[in-house]
Amino acid sequence: MHATSKQLPKSLAREGSTQQPRTPRPRRFDPKAMLSNSEMQAALGSGLLMLVAWALSGWSEIFSILLYIVSYSVGGWIKAKEGVETLVKERDLDVNLLMIAAALGAASIGYWNEGAMLIFIFALSGALESYTMERSKKDISSLMALKPATAVRIEKGGMSEVAIDLLAVGDQLLVRPGEIIPADGTVYRGESAVNQASITGESMPVEKSAGSDVFAGTINGEGPLYIEVTKSAENTLFAKIIKMVEEAETEVPESQRFIKRLESVYARVVVAATIALIALPPFVLDWSWSSTFYKAMVFLVVASPCALVSSIMPAMLSAISKSARKGILFKGGVHLENMAKTSVVAFDKTGTLTEGLPQVTDFIAGEGYDRNELLAVSASIEKLSRHPLAEAIVRKAEEEHLLLHVIEESTSVTGWGIEGLIEGRLWRIGKSNLLDERNEGGDEQWRSLRRQLEKEGKTVSLILDGGDIAGMIGLQDTVRPQAVAAVHKLQELGVKVAMLTGDRAATAEVIAGQTGVDLVFAGLLPEDKVTHIRALREQYGNVVMVGDGVNDAPALATATVGIGMGMKGSGAALEIADVVLMNDNIEEIASTITLARRSQRIVKQNMIFAVTVIATLMLSNFLQGIALPFGVIGHEGSTILVILNGLRLLR
CATH class of the missing domain: 3.40.1110.10 (Calcium-transporting ATPase, cytoplasmic domain N)
Known part of the structure; x- marks a missing residue:
């Protein structure tokens, strides 16, 4: 300004x-974190053993086969274990077990290298997916750390320090300057300015005096406050924030449930078809047992879903990697998928659209x-x-x-x-x-x-x-230099922009006028922000929430995609967020949505191509008959093509 x-x-x-x-603070890629992943180590080890076995195949066939067996075991152990657990505990088949069966089927008719390649590609894909999904684990330990353990209770004859859980409605507490207020209550003596940003998001400390309400988790200013507890520890506003975050974390995205159902159906169909191919042709078509088993193994290989699986993750990971170079960290591929469907981006005001400090x-x-x-x-x-x-x-x-x-x-x-x-x-x-x-x-x-x-x-x-009177001073939390451009870029994509804040309506309207946001909601507590996010989702569809404070954590968890600020954001907001702006670069949100939409287009291209190739190979096997090496080449070739198509997002 x-x-x-x-x-x-x-x-x-x-x-x-x-x-x-x-x-902006630069962020560098750390390959050690990727290599420390146990699944990645197993996949790379499997690939290395496969190459050594192939290189030694002309020298000693027996030694080469032994190395292939070790390669199968190293690369396929984790996926085989997951497949067996699904079979035993859920009495269901999944793609993990199908891939292992396909690899073993290839090995059973002498194609060890082809089977090892299937294991390696599938293990590598699973390792990359596991690494990115590890980042999506949500933990509210930082939020819990803001809750004080004890409070100073005023009793007859003096004061004593007691655990928060022992406080009861009506207890009288002393909150010294600079301390965290331990419970929701009402001030009955004293005057001070209280920093309520952790609860309401207000940019300015709020003056408190006799009769004022105060919230647990807020920070007292320079004057002592005497408060009377009005809510028990489990019913405070702070406790409600934690509860709302926990509830939102348990929600499973619909896309994940759909993929799980599709995987189960696909695996069952392929296994049933393979068994039918082994059992029926000798009686129905008068094929020999050797010819029947060969065709069944070709079918099991060409029907294996490597290309279909690789249609999604390489494109997702490429987009995630490209975003990371701009300081935008996704905690999982599903969040990129959801971001492509964004209809509304809701910003917290203080520290997100504004600098977060009075000027x-x-x-x-x-x-x-x-x-x-x-x-x-x-x-x-x-x-x-x-x-x-x-x-x-x-x-x-x-x-x-x-x-x-x-x-x-x-x-x-x-x-x-x-x-x-x-x-x-x-x-x-x-x-x-x-x-x-x-x-x-x-x-x-x-x-x-x-x-x-x-x-x-x-x-x-x-x-x-x-x-x-000698003079007058006007102070305000000023708009961030990038805010106007960030809002304008989103609107150019057809995305509506909303602002949610605990600040006064007058302040919110001024900031809204300066930034050009479409929707303004002011005077909100954390639970109010959650209500508005839910309403926006019902009206518009996918909603992205951008925030930096503890008070934003429930709304971040409730939104389709929650984006936290990496430099100024609270620990709780960063833990609960699905995406983290490491440099607080909100102007990159629009380009990230564009990238997410591009990745979804590529995923659709890949899936159509993969299904077409699999269907063509299966029909060729039934109608014309193809050799297993050609089946593997066609299958692996399609896998490589969809991976390369996904990786072009890195350009």
């Missing part, structure tokens, strides 16, 4: 500040005051405070390289602000509500200016020189 100036009577001047975008946008000096000197005085006093608004004022002075003053004496005015002496002169900085209690000449101009700033969604602070 560029500096602005407005002319008011009595020489009131106004300025804004600029915020430089941060340099001085307007600094107004009254008549007779030098603007730079007044800013230096304000920053000198505020430097003694840790309040986010105070830190914003100090940053502003530092950006302008102003020399700060020595503070002779400083006092925090709880619930209002801070005051200090500079060269014997008393200065005070705090909330602008003081204007509502005054009625002096010139105050109406300041009140008018305050209304204008607040209408723009800004927080307003007042500077007092003794009892006189």
